[in-house]
Amino acid sequence: MSLPNQEETVTADTFLRGLWDENPVFVMLLGMCPVLAVTNSAINALAMGLATTFVLLCSSSLVSLFRKLIPKQVRIATYIVIIATFVTIVDYSIQAISLDLYNALGAFIQLIVVNCMILGRAEAYASKQRLGATFVNGLGMGVGFTIALLCLGGVREILGAGSLFGFPLFAENFQPWVVMILPPGGFFVLGGWLLLFNWYRQRRERKLMEQQGASAHGS
Amino acid sequence: MNQSSAPQTPGLVAATPSFAMLRTLSLVAGLSGLLVVLTYQITLPLIEENKRIAIERALFKVIPGAVSRRDFVATTQDIVPAGDGTDAGTLIYAGYDKQDRLIGVALEAAAQGYQDVIRILYSFDPSCQCIRGIQVLKMAETPGIGDKIAKDPVFQENFVELDARLKADGSALANDILMVKHGTKSEPWQIDAISGATISSRAVARMLNDSAQQMIPKIITYLDRLRDRGGEKE
Numbered sequence: 494m495s496l497p498n499q500e501e502t503v504t505a506d507t508f509l510r511g512l513w514d515e516n517p518v519f520v521m522l523l524g525m526c527p528v529l530a531v532t533n534s535a536i537n538a539l540a541m542g543l544a545t546t547f548v549l550l551c552s553s554s555l556v557s558l559f560r561k562l563i564p565k566q567v568r569i570a571t572y573i574v575i576i577a578t579f580v581t582i583v584d585y586s587i588q589a590i591s592l593d594l595y596n597a598l599g600a601f602i603q604l605i606v607v608n609c610m611i612l613g614r615a616e617a618y619a620s621k622q623r624l625g626a627t628f629v630n631g632l633g634m635g636v637g638f639t640i641a642l643l644c645l646g647g648v649r650e651i652l653g654a655g656s657l658f659g660f661p662l663f664a665e666n667f668q669p670w671v672v673m674i675l676p677p678g679g680f681f682v683l684g685g686w687l688l689l690f691n692w693y694r695q696r697r698e699r700k701l702m703e704q705q706g707a708s709a710h711g712s
Numbered sequence: 713m714n715q716s717s718a719p720q721t722p723g724l725v726a727a728t729p730s731f732a733m734l735r736t737l738s739l740v741a742g743l744s745g746l747l748v749v750l751t752y753q754i755t756l757p758l759i760e761e762n763k764r765i766a767i768e769r770a771l772f773k774v775i776p777g778a779v780s781r782r783d784f785v786a787t788t789q790d791i792v793p794a795g796d797g798t799d800a801g802t803l804i805y806a807g808y809d810k811q812d813r814l815i816g817v818a819l820e821a822a823a824q825g826y827q828d829v830i831r832i833l834y835s836f837d838p839s840c841q842c843i844r845g846i847q848v849l850k851m852a853e854t855p856g857i858g859d860k861i862a863k864d865p866v867f868q869e870n871f872v873e874l875d876a877r878l879k880a881d882g883s884a885l886a887n888d889i890l891m892v893k894h895g896t897k898s899e900p901w902q903i904d905a906i907s908g909a910t911i912s913s914r915a916v917a918r919m920l921n922d923s924a925q926q927m928i929p930k931i932i933t934y935l936d937r938l939r940d941r942g943g944e945k946e
Contacts, residue, residue: 559736559739564732567736570737574744575740577744582751585759588759591762592766596850599852653855674856
């Protein structure tokens, strides 16, 4: 087990991967339950994103610190206990900050425990990497997740309620598309964003292939 | 995957390092317990304060003009000031104006709505024997449809002066509080439903009727005790 080769040195890419190439929502499609459920307004999306980022950062860091102590037979149990601890902390903290926000997010705060993005990071990254790299990567993933949630929440609030962060955007005779803030709206908007992302990615890859010439097979 | 255990116990792969598992799990569980208890201790006063503010805000909204409040508990036979060790019963919030006169009594009511239980706070004004306002505390009604019960101005008008007079013997309401179809309200004890949100509207009517039938006779019986703040001097 040659450790130095496996461990990643911290580069800008460690952080940026979470935002774009490995975006947890738009590319890896992880943690769909909160993505669809709480993004009916921009402020809920932001709060959920920040709460998830906090849990992701803290639990990944702790897993990374303990990575040599955790026997592989009990690793999932250990990760879940660590994640659940930070989720409980977030749960209490949100109640202390604002009850309105707590009521709006409902059961989805507790459900961060089973967000597969967080468990996935612990298993695939934090358990193998040093604290620094884990922290930076987790921050990137968390910010990527928050941005993705905001993309959904923003669009859904604008179309479904005619406002953004609670500020009305349109004149009075704007008829909101109520379906957008209902559960189906989550699927519509997520589908729209995925379409956009994949279209952009394919276009970029096609251009790359054209530049490399006809002989290139592409990747 | 097997690199870590293979060098230590080449011939005994099945032998699980029980001690290591025990050590790690206890360590993590201990740390987790410590963190959770610490957070709980720190946030508890803040959360209680938030809950108190939320109730108070709703309270002063349903009893317009109230500046102070006193909590009472309605037990099966009696109404006593809250906090005297007899907390088993329904909470009643009495609101007073600047001259310490009782201007309204707020009560909680709940019933099953379209998706989940709806909890509201409503106020009863003894001077007109009517319900003066409702405030939704908790609901999970459909956004844009059922959740109009909280904000819709036409629906809220039902509760400006909703009749809740008692029968002559004081045992129950003279007229049941009822929901009627949108636009057909003809009596002061009827609630005009929101068009398209009949189930949520009916839930509000039902919870008001259930709670009022039970509580208002008691409030009227012990009105003097509520008026003099339960004998408390401030």
